[in-house]
Amino acid sequence: MSQPDLAQRRSVFLDALARLHERFLVGVDGVTEVWLVRHGDAYAELVSLDDSNIDPPLSPKGRHEAERLGLRLRDAGISSIWASTIVRAQETAEIAGAPSGLTVQTDDRLREAKTHWEDLDLDGETPGKAPGGYIPFVEPADEVVARMDAAIKTIAVTAGPGRRVAAISHAGAISFYLAHLLQLDSGPLRVLPQFTSVSVILIKDDRIVVQSIGDVGHLAGDPYTG
Amino acid sequence: MSQPDLAQRRSVFLDALARLHERFLVGVDGVTEVWLVRHGDAYAELVSLDDSNIDPPLSPKGRHEAERLGLRLRDAGISSIWASTIVRAQETAEIAGAPSGLTVQTDDRLREAKTHWEDLDLDGETPGKAPGGYIPFVEPADEVVARMDAAIKTIAVTAGPGRRVAAISHAGAISFYLAHLLQLDSGPLRVLPQFTSVSVILIKDDRIVVQSIGDVGHLAGDPYTG
Numbered sequence: 001m002s003q004p005d006l007a008q009r010r011s012v013f014l015d016a017l018a019r020l021h022e023r024f025l026v027g028v029d030g031v032t033e034v035w036l037v038r039h040g041d042a043y044a045e046l047v048s049l050d051d052s053n054i055d056p057p058l059s060p061k062g063r064h065e066a067e068r069l070g071l072r073l074r075d076a077g078i079s080s081i082w083a084s085t086i087v088r089a090q091e092t093a094e095i096a097g098a099p100s101g102l103t104v105q106t107d108d109r110l111r112e113a114k115t116h117w118e119d120l121d122l123d124g125e126t127p128g129k130a131p132g133g134y135i136p137f138v139e140p141a142d143e144v145v146a147r148m149d150a151a152i153k154t155i156a157v158t159a160g161p162g163r164r165v166a167a168i169s170h171a172g173a174i175s176f177y178l179a180h181l182l183q184l185d186s187g188p189l190r191v192l193p194q195f196t197s198v199s200v201i202l203i204k205d206d207r208i209v210v211q212s213i214g215d216v217g218h219l220a221g222d223p224y225t226g
Numbered sequence: 227m228s229q230p231d232l233a234q235r236r237s238v239f240l241d242a243l244a245r246l247h248e249r250f251l252v253g254v255d256g257v258t259e260v261w262l263v264r265h266g267d268a269y270a271e272l273v274s275l276d277d278s279n280i281d282p283p284l285s286p287k288g289r290h291e292a293e294r295l296g297l298r299l300r301d302a303g304i305s306s307i308w309a310s311t312i313v314r315a316q317e318t319a320e321i322a323g324a325p326s327g328l329t330v331q332t333d334d335r336l337r338e339a340k341t342h343w344e345d346l347d348l349d350g351e352t353p354g355k356a357p358g359g360y361i362p363f364v365e366p367a368d369e370v371v372a373r374m375d376a377a378i379k380t381i382a383v384t385a386g387p388g389r390r391v392a393a394i395s396h397a398g399a400i401s402f403y404l405a406h407l408l409q410l411d412s413g414p415l416r417v418l419p420q421f422t423s424v425s426v427i428l429i430k431d432d433r434i435v436v437q438s439i440g441d442v443g444h445l446a447g448d449p450y451t452g
Binding site: 011013014017020021023024026043046047072075076077115164181182183184189190191192194197198200210211212213214215216217218220221 | 237239240243246247249250252269272273298301302303341390407408409410415416417418420423424426436437438439440441442443444446447
């Protein structure tokens with residue numbers, strides 16, 4: 001094979017890379033970034049989940065995590081912050097939105113997938129699949145995905161092209177939704193979104209791409225020590 | 227159902243959460259974190275990949291990305307940094323290790339999966355599966371996984387428990403390895419690791435867990451503008 005042929009074949013690589021980037025919305029104008037974030041810790045000092053704390057507030061550790069998240073969101077220049085109606089998500093959004101001067105917008109569709117535990121009628125239900133198989137969700141995965149998808153797209157359209165926004169949600173709901181976007185039909189996504197972890201979703205028109213999953217870099221330099 | 231029964235059933239949630247955290251090595255002592263990082267951009271200003279630049283250096287954009295990565299690695303307190311022998315990985319590690327005062331350690335097993343393009347013998351080979359289906363890798367995925375797994379475990383053992391280390395590698399090799407750890411037997415991981423993206427792998431004894439995938443939060447506040 002002659003040298004010109006070889007150079008030509010190799011240059012095909014750059015074309016392939018450009019197509020790959022376009023496919024994943026890398027360097028594409030007019031993309032909206034939705035940072036899908038799990039709430040901070042609400043369980044560190046909880047002994048039980050009885051009627052008085054079925055919807056517990058953040059623990060001191062969770063408030064620390066939300067503060068670190070807030071610095072990251074400010075540095076990244078988010079333009080709005082959303083949360084489910086659940087207390088730990090609302091508190092995370094309030095704390096994390098403060099450095100950016102943002103008030104929390106609420107979308108109940110970001111709520112956690114329903115489990116046995118908050119349900120008064122515990123009889124006769126079949127547990128659904130779950131991240132890691134430990135939490136028995138009773139809300140069908142396709143219903144969780146449908147409401148999360150509607151919420152994320154509403155949030156993206158409301159923000160507009162070129163914007164970066166945060167949406168505070170919950171481990172089960174985030175896991176089900178990411179597995180759907182990643183087309184993991186055959187099983188769960190074997191990543192547990194940590195407290196205040198950031199997963200970045202890129203949206204343009206009717207296209208939606210997962211850029212990253214579950215990062216907690218904002219906690220690495222200043223872990224909570226109690 | 228009486229109130230004590232209900233409270234008891236709900237408290238099962240906290241036990242399940244504790245098992246889930248243990249399963250994913252959350253809050254477990256003696257874990258080694260390997261931050262698996264893609265090299266910075268090396269293609270932004272490249273017209274072709276001929277014999278003179280089959281192993282191209284970082285572009286100005288790539289050097290900027292590596293500098294931002296370096297601040298993140300310093301803030302996170304990494305204790306060592308490793309890279310493949312490939313120039314773009316070596317340069318990324320040199321730049322990103324400098325703020326931490328680290329010299330680069332080299333492990334050739336972190337190299338990119340082999341493609342047609344760097345191969346002089348282009349005839350008669352069948353492309354392997356690829357991230358997004360755009361890049362025809364010719365090195366079998368199981369061979370890529372085996373050498374990456376050996377490299378990551380060597381790096382973790384060398385670092386020791388409780389340490390955090392960085393390993394600079396390549397998009398194809400990272401994608402194949404993450405798909406293996408996530409047990410995605412049925413298809414690729416539909417995430418393209420961005421330039422200098424960080425994926426965190428937790429290792430303890432013979433257990434290994436993916437904590438996060440493909441984050442570029444260190445670029446969000448200061449994107450390269452040329």
